[in-house]
Amino acid sequence: MPQRKIKIALVGDTLAYGGAERIHSSLSIHLEQEGYEVHNLLNLNVITYPYGGVLYNLGVHKSTGFSLRNKWKRYRLFRNYIKTQGFDYVIDFRTRSKPLTEVLLQCFVFDATYIPTIHSSELSWYFTSNLFLGKHLYRKSKQIICVSQAIAEKVKATYRYKQVQTIYNPIPIDSIREQANQPHSFQGKRYIVACGRMDSDLKQFDRLIELYSRSKLPKEEIHLVILGEGRYKQQLVDQIAQHQLAAWVHLPGFCENPFPIFKGALYFVHSSRLEGFPTVLLEALACEIPIISFDCPTGPSEIIQDQYNGFLIEDQDFEALKTAMDVLALDTEMRNRIKQNTLKTAYAFDMDVIKKEWLNLLQ
Structure with a gap:
């Protein structure tokens, strides 16, 4: 039987x-x-x-x-x-x-x-x-x-x-790495990426856009791409227009395969005020890009080793987050050094x- x-x-x-x-x-x-x-x-x-x-x-x-x-x-x-x-x-x-x-x-x-x-x-x-x-x-x-x-x-x-x-x-690392090799709409641009639901203010994308507007990144022609959908998206669109950043901040919506966009980014930035265990950070590491994240409750501190595979920022210190965004975008040597440690970290969560x-x- x-x-x-x-x-x-x-x-x-x-x-x-x-x-x-x-x-x-x-x-x-x-x-x-x-x-x-x-x-x-x-x-x-x-x-x-x-x-x-x-x-x-x-x-x-x-x-x-x-x-x-x-x-x-x-x-x-x-x-x-x-x-x-x-x-x-x-x-x-x-x-x-x-x-x-x-x-x-x-x-x-x-x-x-x-x-x-x-x-x-x-x-x-x-x-x-x-x-x-x-x-x-x-x-x-x-x-x-x-x-x-x-x-x-x-x-x-x-x-x-x-x-x-x-x-x-x-995370299915081999599958992510295979999907990450597909073409995407931001090829040829220098950009940083964020990702998450826009159904609430937990991800604090409005604060991230405001930080970006005051950072060195627009002057350096480095774009901000935020992936996701939700009822707060229109508010973000209005905010981008108010700051006259439509040429630099992009909200392409939900992407069934975000991994090519992750892979092409300088780094992933995570501005949440609350988490559980953010899988998206693991997916970014599998795409071999560094992470900048608040040390918010909970999860990021169990994924990120500060200045090894990214920057772990004191929780809700937005000025420190902005400084880290500038540093990691402009210091190519540091970014490449940190990038070498991303994939090996991700494999522990395969x-x-x-x-x-x-x-x-x-x-």
């Missing part, structure tokens, strides 16, 4: 745009390649990333506007799918901030096969806004997976869970390394 495949449910809000979603995407593909039966359960019908295995898309059942009846319908569909499929493990990539929703799921859907993942130091996004509930929500879960050591320590200190483990976000930790967990 052939051995039954282990069945894994990967639960997410979407398969698009974000770091957690990209990890969901990559893990689905690699678990399927390892012989697992993978099911992707999505809350919203938003898919831009590839995936491995079966797709169960609750987003196609979502009504326009708020409807309690529709929410209840989708809850029942989700519960029935989990219960009838008999999954060996359920790995949850969603944000989980709504107390009532999470109580229903924990009481009537999930069991000891459940593995929540935590992707930000803003723990209320994953343990709900209720501290008491957060301390009891995941008592029966098999393991709580955090994407950085700093987040894991914060979870232990805040909620007193013991079954907490760090598994870093993986999918072939990190997936072994997932496979050990799922035995």
Whole structure:
């Protein structure tokens, strides 16, 4: 008799745009390649990333506007799918901030096969806004997976869970390097690059544009390219026009393959005020470019070694960030020296390394 495949449910809000979603995407593909039966359960019908295995898309059942009846319908569909499929493990990539929703799921859907993942130091996004509930929500879960050591320590200190483990976000380095060799629209220009969602002010792209306007870079004809989409994008467009920087600051939107643009940049600049474990920094290192980043909570300090593979700037010191931007853009010798250390750092986070930790967990 052939051995039954282990069945894994990967639960997410979407398969698009974000770091957690990209990890969901990559893990689905690699678990399927390892012989697992993978099911992707999505809350919203938003898919831009590839995936491995079966797709169960609750987003196609979502009504326009708020409807309690529709929410209840989708809850029942989700519960029935989990219960009838008999999954060996359920790995949850969603944000989980709504107390009532999470109580229903924990009481009537999930069991000891459940593995929540935590992707930000803003723990209320994953343990709900209720501290008491957060301390009891995941008592029966098999393991709580955090994407950085700093987040894991914060979870232990805040909620007193013991079954907490760090598994870093993986990246497929060989695939990234292959994709990075494609042509791109900024060839022939000298530029620096940033990347992230524009759905909130977490990435602080408005502050980055303001810094760029006061830096030496425009006078040196070094452009700023910011990749991403979101509801704040138009505000950034207006800001660029106000500073008369349309010729120098570019917002090309979401790029399915950003890696050629990364590879062609002088460096990657990261101005976030909050992170979990920013996979985009690993992707930049895999493209062999240095990084300048705030030492924000959490993640950058577990990736960047100051003046080895980039510059780690005191958190929210914008003047220091501007100085580093000027120095690394104009000091070619320093930039080339730091560049030599980027790829070797990235290999510690390669999918072939990190997936072994997932496979050990799922035995």
